Amino acid sequence: MSEQLLQAIIRLFALVAKEDSVTEQERKNIEGFLLGHLSEEMAEKYLTLFDQLSALQDSNESQEITEICAQINRELKQAQKLVLILQLIELIQSDGDISPKERELVFTISEGIKITPHDTEKIFQLxxxxxxxxxxxxxxxxxxxxxxxxxxxxxxxxxxxxxxxxxxxxxxxxxxxxxxxxxxxxxxxxxxxxxxxxxxxxxxxxxxxxxxxxxxxxxxxxxxxxESDGKINFVARKISYTFKTGTIGLRNVNVVEEGGKLIGLMGASGSGKSTLLNVLNGNETPTEGYVHINGYDIHKEPHRVEGLIGYVPQDDLLMEDLTVGQNLYYAAKLCFGQYSEEELNELVLKTLSSLGLSETKDLKVGSPLEKTISGGQRKRVNIGLELLREPSVLFVDEPTSGLSSRDSENIMDLLKELSLKGKLIFVVIHQPSSDIFKMFDKLVILDVGGYQIYYGNPVDGVLYFKDIIEMVDRDKGACLACGNVNPEQIFNIIETKVVNEYGRLTDERRISPKRWNKYFEEKIEIPSPAENSRLPEIHQQIPNKVKQLKVFIARDLLSKLSNKQYLLINLLEAPVLAFILAYIVRYFQTDSLLGYQFSKNMNIPAFFFMSIIVALFMGLTVSAEEIIKDRKILKREAFLHLSKGSYLFSKILIMFGFSAVQTFCYVLIGDFILEIDGMNASYWLVLFSISCFANLMGLNISSAFNSAVTIYILIPILLIPQLMLSGVVVKFDNLNPHISSKSAVPLVGEVMASRWAFEALMVSQFKDNAYGKLFYPLDKAMANAEYKTVYWLPKIESELSFCLQSLRSEDDLVKQQIEHKLALIQNELRKELDYINYDKFTKLDEIKYGTFNGVLAEDISELLGSLKRYYNNIFNKASTAKDQLIFSLTDASESGNELDLLKNTFYNESIAEIVKNTNDPKRILEEKDELIQKVYPIYMNANPAHFADFRAQIYVPEKHFAGLYMDTYYFNILVIWLMTLFLTLALYQDWLRKIVNR
Incomplete structure (x- = not known):
């Protein structure tokens, strides 16, 4: 109280007291008031001032009252003004009589300091x-x-x-x-x-x-x-909880309460306070015992109490990039699907007003390290997220942690006010001040090991523990002079150590937790619960899944758009990487007169591969923290029973949106620098698909692990296999023989999305560009005919010659070789004749050891000659058609420059070399009883072994599955999206999290 304010109050007392002359009793009342607020010396000073003022002749009383009231309004709170009116009424009442003039004067003053006539009249009445x-x-x-x-x-x-x-x-x-x-x-x-x-x-x-x-x-x-619309009866009986490790967290804890109470949960570190809170609010299921709200078991019948329970954990539940108002607005939209926009905004403003946060409505929440609002305001916003839906039972975990004493008291005042409105509030509290300690209606104290050692009135708790150890002042719970209570006394008593013979404290406690629990069971009786099965009215109405999806998308998108740094990095990352990579691999010979040519750039395959790795990396990093950073918010929203699918689908859609923009920017920049023409859409679709696959990988690990550090350690573990098993860094033929395959991409490669993406890019670029579309069918016919005549037929002839020459050998090893080679010849001829639909050769079944002879060998040789002529004819026809096509496209007057320009623009020699596999010395391989073509995979036809066989060598132009044939580009993209779908299902079912938890 300032000196000016005290002088104003003394002037006010003097005005009232001298209305009917100042009596001795009135003067004693003033003296008592002053001694209650000031030292004796200062009280005497102001009492003298009172005497002087009361002895003065009347001046302009109305003007003086107006001035005094104005000063009081500037400095006193409303509760303090009520006390002032009480003091004035007691002052004029002290002589045993209140005159009409005195009464009228008090009402005039009350009106001046904004006290209602009703409140003034009730104070007169009391x-x-x-x-x-x-x-x-x-x-x-x-x-x-x-x-x-x-x-x-x-x-x-x-x-x-x-x-x-x-x-x-x-x-x-x-x-x-x-x-x-x-x-x-x-x-x-x-x-x-x-x-x-x-x-x-x-x-x-x-x-x-x-x-x-x-x-x-x-x-x-x-x-x-x-005042409440339904009485809350909360009963927790014989609650015990055992952790998965076997450690006992709680032992036979009992709590019986009704609405309108503020209950404190206290205890030393490791005593089980937070565990008890989580059992009472339904987050954890007790090993023994039950928790009932109005007779309904919250663990067995959670749907019965849906909307009644609220939870405010110790950590922030705020979206840091949204404003205070936006945080509350989107929380309200998820709780009240029946409200209009106007009603939602009104609810938010009302909640902000009750929290004292109206002025911070448009301030961004910010992070604890980059504060925009204070710690106390953050706590109030956290509580406000629950207050919106007005739960009947609210659980708050350490609301004062890390706050100043003033902020702590403000938070507890707010919680106390809520309890006074009929709510039942449980608060885990640590080291409360005297004022906060006295706010609690009941106190539950736990000791180490989960033992309950007290349940009752907080101030009585001090007396209870003092009485047990027979302290001298055991009848004093609070300071008689100031009324303060020291809560630390309780824990000093509980944890008192044994003193050894040398007067030093030992680690042994005088009274063990188990013994304290025994005292509790003997001395404190748990009350019986009142009976009431009618639950309070629940105002919230959760919106349907589609509306939830819209809210989740709007909230998350607004949060991301508000984070300028996040937005800038994610939007610039792709074009910057595209520029760096494309500029680095833009190879050309400096002495060339033509300068850069796409067809001569040997780095294009490397650029494709790095583009896929970049898309994977961007997709992973943009999604890796999406769920883990929301985990605390999800824990709170679990009490709303919102749709998990709506939340996850909103994340997926937003991630896909970011990936679409990122890959689009990447393709535009990269294709422009490297002059990759006409393939933008196909490149984008591959990179977008692989990035979406990476999004789901990131969301899965974000959901499964509890640490962002762990997640970023995992990213290389996820990326390196995609890099190594893509078929680029190490060819599939050169992998460890235990995991490789000669006839098809090995299984370890089939599960790598990078392999499907890279193959799609390479195959599409080779055969689907403007130049490739013209010549690919003819080149395919020529390449297949060349393979048959140059590699396959000579191999069959060589095997046939060996069998004929070695037929008379008696060596068992030679016999085995003959048997194997004849089986190979039989198998290969059967496949070939089936392929060309030739049924005139009827001796296939005789090609085996025992029936094979020289006559049959001549028949086979004749068949091979026919096949050679057949394929030579195909080659010649295709070659002639190609020459004619080239001639038709060539303008003789310009010496063929138009066709050369087309080839230089769309055809890349390095890509052609890779997809044709012409640098591999192994053109044809033998595996078991069949020959494996290794040259010209880009021209090979799908050759499925069974109805569902989709496996083939890398770079084949088409894939088979379930009797259908599909272009490799579209088939590979479909496979990537099926992998993405599988990861979506795994995310929804929490498969990875369940595996990690086990």
């Missing part, structure tokens, strides 16, 4: 009450031996002489108490003076001989009993 009937009004609670009033709230306390009247002023939730009787009563350990009005503050208790204690919660609950 101060002047002489009998119970004077307080027969709903604003009062009358406490007496036998209730005798009808309109007032009543509380029966046996053996209480006289009555206690408590006035409730609802505007600022302030309580005044007055006692008329002979029983020696103590308010917070200080004698309660008869006929004198006092403040009844939060956490107060009234005690006296032969009467039961009267606690603050007992009083408040009488006023609040009719």
């Amino acid at each position: 101060v002047g009450a002489r009998t119970v009937s004077d307080l027969d009004d709903s604003s009062f609670l009358v406490i007496q031996d036998t209730p005798s009033v009808r309109s007032a709230h009543s509380l029966e306390v046996k053996h209480l002489s006289g009555f206690i009247g408590i006035l409730r002023l609802t505007d600022v939730e302030t309580y005044f108490i007055r006692y008329e009787g002979d029983t020696a009563l103590y308010l917070n350990g200080i004698p309660l003076k008869n006929k004198q009005v006092s403040i009844y503050s939060t956490g107060s208790s009234i005690k006296g001989e032969n009467i039961r204690p009267i606690y603050y919660s007992d009083v408040i609950s009488r006023f609040k009993v009719d």
Whole structure:
């Protein structure tokens, strides 16, 4: 209180007191007021000022009152103004009579300092009450031996002489108490003076001989009993919890409470406070015991209590890139699907006002390291996310952690105010101040090992533990002078160590947790729950899955767009990487007159491969933290039972959107620099598909692991196999023989999305460009004919010659070789004749050891000659057609420059060399009883072994599955999307997380 304000109040007292002349009793009241706020010296000074002011002649009283009231309004809170009015009323009441002029003056002052006439009248009523009937009004609670009033709230306390009247002023939730009787009563350990009005503050208790204690919660609950729309009965009986490791977290804990209470959960580190909170709120299922709300088991029948429970964890639940208002707005949209936009905005503004956050509505929340709002404001916003839907039971984990004492008190004031509105609130608290400690209606104290060692009134808890160890001052729970309570006393007593013979403290406790628990079971009786099966009305109405999807998308997208740094990096990453890679691999000979030519750039395949790795990397990094950073928010929203599919699908859609933009920018820049013409759409589709696959990989690991560091360590582990098993860095033929295959891509390669993407790019670029489309069919016919005549037929002839020459050998090894080679010849001829649909050769079944002879060898040789002529004819026809096509495209006057330009623009020699595999000396391989073509895979036809066979060598132009044939480009993209679909299912079912947890 400033000196100017105190002087103004003394002037006000003087004005009121001298209205009917100042009496000695009035002067004593002023002296008592001053001694209650100032030192004796200062009190004497201001009492002298009072005497001087009250002796002055009347001046302009109206103007003076206006000035004084204006100063009071600038410096005093509303509750303090009510106390001031009380002091004025007691001042004029002290002489036993209140004149009409004095009464009128008090009302004038009340109006000046914004106190309603109703509140002023009720204070007059309390101060002047002489009998119970004077307080027969709903604003009062009358406490007496036998209730005798009808309109007032009543509380029966046996053996209480006289009555206690408590006035409730609802505007600022302030309580005044007055006692008329002979029983020696103590308010917070200080004698309660008869006929004198006092403040009844939060956490107060009234005690006296032969009467039961009267606690603050007992009083408040009488006023609040009719204000809630449904009574909450919360019962937790014999709760025990064992962790997966076998450690016992809780042992036989009991809690029985009703709505309108603020319950504190306290205990040393490792005592099980947070575990108890998670069991009580339904996050964890107890090993033994049950938790009921109005008779419904929250673990067995969670749908019955849906919407009744709220949870505010210790950590932030805020979307840091959204404003305070946006955080609350999107939370409201997920809770109230039935509300219009106008109703939602009204609800948000109302909640912000009740939290005292109206001015921060448009401020970005920010991170704890880059603060935009204070720590206390962050906590209030976190609580506000739950207050929107008004849960009947709210669980709050360490709301004051890391806050200043002032912010801590503000948060606890808010929670206390909620409890006074009929909510049941459980709070895990650590090292509370005296004021905060007294706010709690009940206290549950746990000791190490999950033992419950106290359950009851907080101030009585100090007396309880002092009494057990027989302390000298065991009858004093609070300081008699100031009323403060030291909660640390409890834990000092609980954890008192044994002193050894040398006077030093040991590590052994004087009283073990188990013994404290035994005292608890002997001394404290758990109350029986009240019966009430009617649940409170639930206002929330969760929107349908489609609306949830829209809200999730809008919220997440707005959050990302608000993060300028995130947005800038993600949008620039692709074009910058494209520019760097494309510029580096833009190879040409400096002495060439033509400069850069796409057809001569040997680095194009490397660029394709690096593009796929870049797409994988971008897709992984953009999604790897998406779910893990939302995990705390998801934990809170679990109480809303929102659609998991809507949340995940929103993430997937947003990630796909980012990937589409990133890969589009990459393709534009890369193709422009490297002059890759006419293939933008096909390149983009491959890179977009592989990036989406990576998005789902990232979302899966983000869902499965609990640490962002772990996730980024995993990214190389996920990328390196995609790099090594793509068929580029190491050819599939050169892999470890245990995992490689000669006839097809090995299985380890088939599960790599990079292999499908790279093959799609290479095959499409070779045969689907403007130049390739013209010549590919003819080149394919020529290449297949060349393979048959140059490699396949000579191989068959060589094997046939060996068999004929060695037929008479008696060597067993030679016989085995003949048998194998004849089986190979038979198998290869059967496949070839089936392929060309030739059925005139009827001796296939005779090509085996025992029936093979010289005559059959001549017939086979004749067949091979026919096949050679057949394929030579195909080659010649295709070659002639190609020459004619070239001639038709060549302008003789320009010496064929048009065709050369077309080839230089679209045809790349390095790509052609790779897909034709012409550099591999192994043109044809033998495996078991068949020959494997290794040259010209780009011209090979699919040759499935069975109906569902899709496997083939890399770079084949078409794939088979289920009797259908599809172009390799589209088939490979389909495979990538099927892999993506599989990862989507794995994400929804949490397969990876379940594996990790095991």
